[in-house]
Amino acid sequence: MYTIIMSLIMTIMLSTIMMLMCIFVSKKNFLNREKMSPFECGFTPKSSPRSPFSSQFFLIAVLFLVFDVEIVIILPMISSLKSANMTKWFMTSTMMIIILLVGLYHEWENGVLEWTN
Template identity: 70%
Template sequence: MLKIFMSFLLTMSLSIIIMILCIMISKKSIIDREKMSPFECGFDPKSSSRMPFSSQFFLIAVLFLIFDIEIVIILPMIFTLKTSSMMNWFMTSSTFIIILLLGLYHEWKNGILEWAK
């Protein structure tokens, strides 16, 4: 019981110390016009540098990351082919690929993959 209490006390004290340090370090500086303006060789910018980006671009980027991670999951299946039975390997890999294809169909059907509307 004493070990649990000491570890809890140590964890809480470290958390409080880190929070106090972060509060002390992260003092906001005075925001002025020169610090907030983008650097363009000393001239005033011609357009706003704070333009919002397209949410469609964000969705495409998230989909790319998801499919990229899925490819990383698929690649070790090649190495497990030698060590597992063929039927188990085939069922597992086909289930995974069918789930991927169903997700792709769902995204395509909802129009997420269309860039210009």
């Protein structure tokens, strides 16, 4: 128990010290209008330098990450097929696939996968 408490205290102290070092060492950035505007040979910019971000793209990217992580979880299950209990392996695989399909159906019903909204 003593080792766990000491590890926790050391972790908290180390992270606090690193955060304080970042605050003191970091470059102070004073933002003003001139520094934040894009440079176009001394002229005023003709258009906005930043295009609007599509929230639809963000949702599709998050869905991709979720399915990507699930595939990373499912792939080792194939190699454990030889040494695992078949009933437990089949139930685990089935539950993972059902959870993925229910999530996909939920996203589809909410219209997240529609690009023409």
